[in-house]
Amino acid sequence: MTAPSSLHEIEAQDEPAEGGWRPFLRRHQRYLSAIGTLAMIALFGVAIFHLTAEVKYEDVVAALAGTSWTTVATAVLFTGLSFLALTFYDVGALDYIKRKLPYADVALTAACAYAVGNTAGFGPLSGGAIRYRSYSRLGLEPDDIGRVIAFVTLAFGLGLAAVACLSLLAVAEYVAPLTGIDPFWLRAIAVLVLAAMLAVMIAARSGHEVSIGRFTLRLPDTRTLSRQFLVTALDLAASATVLYVLLPAGTIGWPAFLAIYTVAVGLGVLSHVPAGLGVFETVIVATLGRAADVDAVLGALVLYRVIYHVLPLLIAIVVIVGMEVRQFAGHPAASSLRRAGGRMTPLLLATLALVLALMLVLSGVTPTPDENLAFLANHVSLPIVEGAHFLASLLGLALVIVARGLALRLDGAWWASVVIALAALLLSLVKAMALVEAGMLAFFLVGLLASRRLFVRPASLFGQALTPPWLMALGVICFGALVVLLFVYRDVEYSHELWWQFEFSAEAPRGLRALFGVTIGATAVAIWSLMRPATTAVAPASEEDMERAIAIVAAQDMSDANLVRMGDKSIMFAADGRAFIMYGRRARSWIALFDPVGPVDAWPDLIWQFIETARSNGCRAVFYQVSPRGLAYYADAGLRAFRLGELADVDLERFELKGGKWANLRQQVSRGLRDGLEFSVVEPADVPAILPELAAISGAWLAHHSAREKGFSLGAFDPDYIVTQPVAILRCDGRIVAFANVLVTGTKEEGSIDLMRFSPEAPRGAMDFLFAQLMEYLKAQGYRRFNLGMAPLSGMSSRRLAPVWDRAGRTFYEHGERYYNFKGLRAFKSKFHPHWQPRYLVASGGLNPILALMDATFLIGGGLKGVIRK
Structure with missing residues (x-):
């Protein structure tokens, strides 16, 4: 069960491209952003080249050589203090979302994230990627990791803005020549920003939402914000001191330098240049060049980059590689760290x-x-x-x-x-x-x-x-x-x-x-x-591939894997043949349905094989409706998870129509019996005999709902597909009035259904009756769980600092009933008191998740026309 959309055959042609400059910007956003960043670097490179017109390379080398070891040791000490303060961003974030992890794990993750982010500073090696890979291994769900990243980013941004504005009040005269703005107006801007931040903090002192026009901000309470501001202030003070002690003595007072340093860091962040390279140096040289020899300032900046950026990276590698050594790895205290x-x-x-x-x-x-x-x-x-x-x-x-x-x-x-x-x-x-x-x-x-x-x-x-x-x-x-x-x-x-x-x-x-x-x-x-490379059409599964895949399906636990029997998906097998991925292509997305099918130990290599094959064909790799069990493997491959909804799973060993909570369902079953409904399960060998009746019911159901067949993540009424599994039917007065094809595997771990069709003449509540009877039947057959399918957009986080993806999904879930019965579908499944498990879309970051979801929707619905026509 999934969101509306589907397809019988994978289309070879893409939808017509939308014209205009906006689609062009969307398609080439990352390339244009990279060009803009290079232009920014070029601009500041030219600026610093002119600022150092009177400086000789030999003088810079001499200034570096003249730095005492005591000064270097002091700079290293303050680097350590800065990174110690940085770890408390993550500690505060985890405390705010009410998740607890050992401090050693959190500190290691945070230190590595900042070591990489400070040094490389660009997307693929960002602190967010480090946190995602580490925290997913430590048991955090993707939405929790997203909130941690959002909290850390917001805490640093607000703290930096506050410290920078406070600093401008003291040193506006130093910054004014660089910006071309009068010191009075710089101070005025700083006061306005500080007043706005103070007003927001007061309004959100109890963690309430703050509305600004059409936008709603969910801020932490004042206590949390104050604590994180203190962490930012300590971090900036320590990191500024690293550079300050490397400068010639008497160049500038420490309070004034802290202000200049904070502004330089802020401008570096706003420029989006990796590690603020060139931007940071230009601000420092421009403001201090008249108070000290420029060659000495340049020498201090080079040493600062080595000590504050490269040294922590080397230490992080030493620590982590040290844990790879077996005698340390075997120690219980090192297991989670490793x-x-x-x-x-x-x-x-x-x-x-x-x-x-x-x-x-x-x-x-x-x-x-x-x-x-x-x-x-x-x-x-x-x-x-x-x-x-x-x-x-x-x-x-x-x-x-x-x-x-x-x-x-x-x-x-x-x-x-x-x-x-x-x-x-x-x-x-x-x-x-x-x-x-x-x-x-x-x-x-x-x-x-x-x-x-x-x-x-x-x-x-x-x-x-x-x-x-x-x-x-x-x-x-x-x-x-x-x-x-x-x-x-x-x-x-x-x-x-x-x-x-x-x-x-x-x-x-x-x-x-x-x-x-x-x-x-x-x-x-x-x-x-x-x-x-140009995208290529994916090859449909051959009969031999189908036979191999069906044999794997029968030996594993996931009943939905039987959707491979539809034959509308391509199949990729693991190198050892023990597992496979079923997938389809839409536009530039290769979309895998579910986790890999087969033993879990075969998943990592197969996931990577699928990703690499998609990339080699110039496409993005997407995994649709995956379970939490595989998230760590996708994170290892550099992909991110985005919640799609929740899957309803019923424990058949505890299922029984007794007790108060089952009263409504018992009434539906009793009504069905009074209406003359008779339930039975037809085995695959006997299904061909009733196919004409089933086809008539399916056609009537589609016509009544003005719908068309779906595909990919949903089955369609295809006789070759229907006869491969048992079919649950309801008869009334000897005639079949409803049916559902049953998905089962040889392990009897789980049962499910795919198609659910009923005639307009079926008594009201017939599907409740069918579900209840089928669950009792499967329980008697020894099955342990019943998969009710997914409720799309269900379970999206509404908590503070929830990722944008979750907030958008939650809004659509609450107000999108005119497009799809999201709440009604969840309410129907809730009758059976299931256990709800999250399901995810997995893709790389940026716009890829949105494009991937659109492609999946069109793939399931048979293109744009299929989606519009339901």
């Missing part, structure tokens, strides 16, 4: 791969220290140094490409990463004796080797098309390298002769050639990824 950490390791290593990629590319456009260059001149020939320099930069580009495969846990990406890291390690020594660079690559190699067991997904690495966020990462690296190259060699006058100058002292030509190679390589990868 369960959560194992799902975060690929994302952490993928983030580190991006950091190393940036390091290798930037290393290619910066000069080698003179003493290292002299050593190489005495021991290595020039062609080898030149070749190592150029190849190391290209390996940096290759690391960006394999980073996506690492995030997806591809075995090919693991092998490629090992080879690339090992080659880059050797080349870093040959090209520049870069010991720090080699050490980072060695650390990466150790992390890869220690977590080998996590990368088991077989997939073609070259068949992976980079998505817009990953293409944006390529663009960020290339443009960053260009800015650094121009900054380092701003005193070198360009000439065509630079391209073919090969000398140990010719550092600028080497950097120019390296950047050219990286740019050409990145362009080729982008073109390859953008030339996505």
Whole structure:
């Protein structure tokens, strides 16, 4: 039972495309967003290049070298305090939604989420993905995880806005030149924002809803908001101090610097640039450049990025990889940490791969220290140094490409990463004796080797098309390298002769050639990824495939898996043949119906096989009506779950028409007996004899309801389908007046029905009578559960901070009766006092869930006309 929609045959043609600029924007939103982000980076790159016009690269290096170890240790200490404060965002979120998890698990998840988010800062490796993978393994449902992510985002956003506005009151004069707004108006804006936030807090002091025009905000109570504001203030104070102690002494007072830092972070967040790269630096340099030497400020910013962004990532990898070592993994206290950490390791290593990629590319456009260059001149020939320099930069580009495969846990990406890291390690020594660079690559190699067991997904690495966020990462690296190259060699006058100058002292030509190679390589990868394969029609299941699938269905517990007998879906089998996925295609969606059918231990590889095959055909992978049991596997594959409704499940072992709660149903059964209804179950071998009567009833039912046959997630009246399973019938005066085909499997774990048809002459309450009698019949046959099917949009969360998907679904459930009898369907199933279980749509984020649900609706209903005509 599902929401209205369906199809007999999977259509090969898509619906006509809607014209106009709005559909164009919707279709290309992610690409346009990536282009906008790159334009923003270019703008701030040009700004910082001009702000540092008088700065020399050697002065920045000298400022870095002049930083004392005591200062570095102090910065590390405050980094730890900042991350400790960050863990309490998640603690507060879980407390607010009334879910309890061990602090160690929460702290590990939060620290890893922020380590990845602060460093990479873009979609596929965001903190939300970390939380989703970790918390789903720790038992949280998708809507709970969505509320945690929403709470954390809102808490940080409100706290940052409050601290930034309070800061503007103190340092408007510093920020005014950067924004072009008079200090008076900056303070006025800050006061207005603070007043608005205070008014909202007062209005929501008891957790009530606050309406602003057509919008309704559900805010936490004042106590929770105040606590989270304190967490934000502590976090910002600690992280600001990290950079403050790295600046030259006496540059600026700490309160004033906190204000500037907060504004810089806020502008970085608003820009949507990954990690605020370039935006944050521009604000700091623009505001502090007149109070201190710019070279010292730049040196502090570089060190700040390493300490506050890269170091926590390395520590997180050490902790989680350490838990992979068997002697620690066996300790009871480490079991839940290891369960959560194992799902975060690929994302952490993928983030580190991006950091190393940036390091290798930037290393290619910066000069080698003179003493290292002299050593190489005495021991290595020039062609080898030149070749190592150029190849190391290209390996940096290759690391960006394999980073996506690492995030997806591809075995090919693991092998490629090992080879690339090992080659880059050797080349870093040959090209520049870069010991720090080699050490980072060695650390990466150790992390890869220690977590080998996590990368088991077989997939073609070259068949992976980079998505817009990953293409944006390529663009960020290339443009960053260009800015650094121009900054380092701003005193070198360009000439065509630079391209073919090969000398140990010719550092600028080497950097120019390296950047050219990286740019050409990145362009080729982008073109390859953008030339996505055309979608292909999926092949229908053959008779042999149907026989194999039906044999698997008979040996497992899910009765709805019998829908494979309709023959309107394609079938994909696991490599070992023990499980299968039934699916259909609509537009660019490959839609799998239910979880995989077969043993649970065969699910992970089969889910990944389906996702990869869909992607290789240029389509999105979608799983429709899946159970909570498989959510962790979908999360591991980088997909997200969105609630569709609830499935009603009756415990037949406790089902009996006795007691007060069954009074209404007993009356319906008694009425049916008085009306002369007779119930029986016809076995498959005897069904052909009654097919003409069943066909007449089905036709009359469709005509009476002005409906057409559905498909995909619903059965249709097809004689070849009806005769494959038992049929429950009701007779009145010797004539069949209602029937339902019964779905069963050999395990007798569950029974269900698909088609329910009755003639207009059937007595009122006939279907209640049929259901009750069928349940008693199946109970007598030894079946343990009865699946009443799904109530669409039922159970959507109405709690504070519920995801937008849930709020929209709840609104449609409450007010969409003119389109579909949502409440009536749930009320009918509730007569049987079932246990309600959530069912989900699983897809990647962004607009994909909405597009996938539309495609599923059209697939079930037979296209747009089928949906409109019911």
